Amino acid sequence: MQTSNFQKTSRLILLISVTILLLLPLILGISLSLSSSQSIAQGNLWPKHLEFGNYIKVFTNTPMAKFLLHSFIVSGLVMIGQVVLSAMAAYAFVFLNFRFKKSVFILFLSTMMLPFEAQIIPNFATMRDLNLLNTYAAIGLPFLASAFGTFMMKTSFEQIPTALRQLSDIEGLNHFQFATKVVVPYTRVSIITFALYSFLTNWNMYLWPLIATTNDKVRTVQIGLRQLRSQDTASNWGLIMAVTIISVIPTLLIIFLGQKYFKKGLTNGVIK
Amino acid sequence: MSIELQHLKKTYENGEEVLTDINTTIENGQFYILVGASGSGKSTILNAIAGFIPIDEGAVIINGKDVTQLPPKDRNLSMVFQNYALMPNLTVSENIVFGLAARHTDKDIQQKKLREVLNLVHLEEYKNKKPGNLSGGQRQRVSLARALVSDAQIILMDEPLSNLDAKLRAEMRKEIRSLQQQLGITVIYVTHDQTEAMTMGDQVMLLNEGKIEQIGSPLDLYNVPANTFVADFFGSPAINLVDVSIKNDILELNNTFKIPFNFENVQGKFKLGARPENIVIKNSGQLKGKVTHIEPLGDGTNLEVDIGLVEPFRIKVSEQIHLMIGDSVNFDILPDKVLLFTLEGNLIKIGQSELTVV
Numbered sequence: 001m002q003t004s005n006f007q008k009t010s011r012l013i014l015l016i017s018v019t020i021l022l023l024l025p026l027i028l029g030i031s032l033s034l035s036s037s038q039s040i041a042q043g044n045l046w047p048k049h050l051e052f053g054n055y056i057k058v059f060t061n062t063p064m065a066k067f068l069l070h071s072f073i074v075s076g077l078v079m080i081g082q083v084v085l086s087a088m089a090a091y092a093f094v095f096l097n098f099r100f101k102k103s104v105f106i107l108f109l110s111t112m113m114l115p116f117e118a119q120i121i122p123n124f125a126t127m128r129d130l131n132l133l134n135t136y137a138a139i140g141l142p143f144l145a146s147a148f149g150t151f152m153m154k155t156s157f158e159q160i161p162t163a164l165r166q167l168s169d170i171e172g173l174n175h176f177q178f179a180t181k182v183v184v185p186y187t188r189v190s191i192i193t194f195a196l197y198s199f200l201t202n203w204n205m206y207l208w209p210l211i212a213t214t215n216d217k218v219r220t221v222q223i224g225l226r227q228l229r230s231q232d233t234a235s236n237w238g239l240i241m242a243v244t245i246i247s248v249i250p251t252l253l254i255i256f257l258g259q260k261y262f263k264k265g266l267t268n269g270v271i272k
Numbered sequence: 273m274s275i276e277l278q279h280l281k282k283t284y285e286n287g288e289e290v291l292t293d294i295n296t297t298i299e300n301g302q303f304y305i306l307v308g309a310s311g312s313g314k315s316t317i318l319n320a321i322a323g324f325i326p327i328d329e330g331a332v333i334i335n336g337k338d339v340t341q342l343p344p345k346d347r348n349l350s351m352v353f354q355n356y357a358l359m360p361n362l363t364v365s366e367n368i369v370f371g372l373a374a375r376h377t378d379k380d381i382q383q384k385k386l387r388e389v390l391n392l393v394h395l396e397e398y399k400n401k402k403p404g405n406l407s408g409g410q411r412q413r414v415s416l417a418r419a420l421v422s423d424a425q426i427i428l429m430d431e432p433l434s435n436l437d438a439k440l441r442a443e444m445r446k447e448i449r450s451l452q453q454q455l456g457i458t459v460i461y462v463t464h465d466q467t468e469a470m471t472m473g474d475q476v477m478l479l480n481e482g483k484i485e486q487i488g489s490p491l492d493l494y495n496v497p498a499n500t501f502v503a504d505f506f507g508s509p510a511i512n513l514v515d516v517s518i519k520n521d522i523l524e525l526n527n528t529f530k531i532p533f534n535f536e537n538v539q540g541k542f543k544l545g546a547r548p549e550n551i552v553i554k555n556s557g558q559l560k561g562k563v564t565h566i567e568p569l570g571d572g573t574n575l576e577v578d579i580g581l582v583e584p585f586r587i588k589v590s591e592q593i594h595l596m597i598g599d600s601v602n603f604d605i606l607p608d609k610v611l612l613f614t615l616e617g618n619l620i621k622i623g624q625s626e627l628t629v630v
Contacts, residue, residue: 163353163355166322166324169345170345170347172346172371172375177374181374182359185361
């Protein structure tokens, strides 16, 4: 008992200190976003009295609302595209028989080893030649096919009992019916997990949206944030922190709400 | 709906033969059991009948029509699976009409049939529950109802009771059997459990490594096993199989025991099969040994007696007897019930009379 109590306490202390360490920047950000400029200028890390003006100014004095909208559109579209395409590709790998299935899948997976940075130039050239620069398509298209998503969907589709496949064969379900009536309902935890993961990844993307755009027409919130710092508002740390906090809200929401899915979905199929 | 299997053959890519020349006829309304250890090919036969796997040679004929090349949906059969194969997100009712809905059957007809089968399997009060909230037995009833609702006259069952506990299994055995009789459907039932094979089947096919060992009614398989494999498969405790030699009407076991037996004109070396219940314990018994194991069952007693052979003799008596391990016991083998096999294991004689059955 003694040792287990000791272990428990030391574990708790470790976890709490790591939590504080990780939360500090976020708390500091929230604190500064609620401070007035003078308070920050005087070097105070905590506001004397709460000031919500920065949050209002984000929408009145900066174009951040527009950037946020762009981010939602791009992340949403790419999320839908990735989920649909990954699920369809995985369906083919699991339930259809075709020649060179294994080799094609390995080829598919091998694209995961190619870092995105190495694909930037060819992707840029493609988008430019297609005349798509400064459109949502330019930001989204290169990400629609996701090897990771296909891999994850494939793993979870493989968990579907053979008996369900056999039952569907007996009842005469076609591929579309089997996919919508059996596969999707059966694997919805994995699908939701991947959708959330996909949204987050796209929401936080910075380099590619910056490269694929030359003006503010479709630029996303992460770029907007960067621009804000280099503009004349640079000294207004309260405002910048307010924008930052607003831009991490979707991330936080998804992690809070999606936690149970992440745990179930990402470990799905690990234990066989 | 009769089913005929003609010369079914199936070999895996690695050269392993899973089915070697399977022939049988399953009559309309029969409860037909495929039984065997795992790897014996019983599930492969079921999958071949259902059309889930292609077969290398032979034909599956349902009601006179060759369906070997037809997809599963055109074979007019339904199936009950070992792990139920229920959709966790659908209610009991939705699961049952799953196939009807997929075939776009009229909604009113769906509901009417649903009510009928819910009544048959006693699940009315659970119709709006999700499978996750049901017990194993109830889940298997849902699966059964789904098979019944389709109007298919042939139902394939793949070890449907393996995931249930012993008591529920006994209950479901009765229930499935009486449903089958009541509805007059043809059932092909795969199991590895000898009790299920004995208690439920009209006909039983015993398989071993892709070959048919014997086909017949459960009692035929028990009383007149074609070979030692069949004899050993059925019966609990298992039959005693011992090497014997017979000379001048004297049966000799292990050079120790010599018993006068009236085997007309039979001479040589054989395997003798004696069911544990065909052995009587009595003081004047010609065989003698020490008790090595005793199982009081209440309604009877199972004994194992070491008489110096490789395996102890298994004896089953229908009364409670009070013996301790180490006690010595005299017993006799009932000569009329003795099975005599060749050394290769084929049955040649039952009791002291000539074998006329095979």
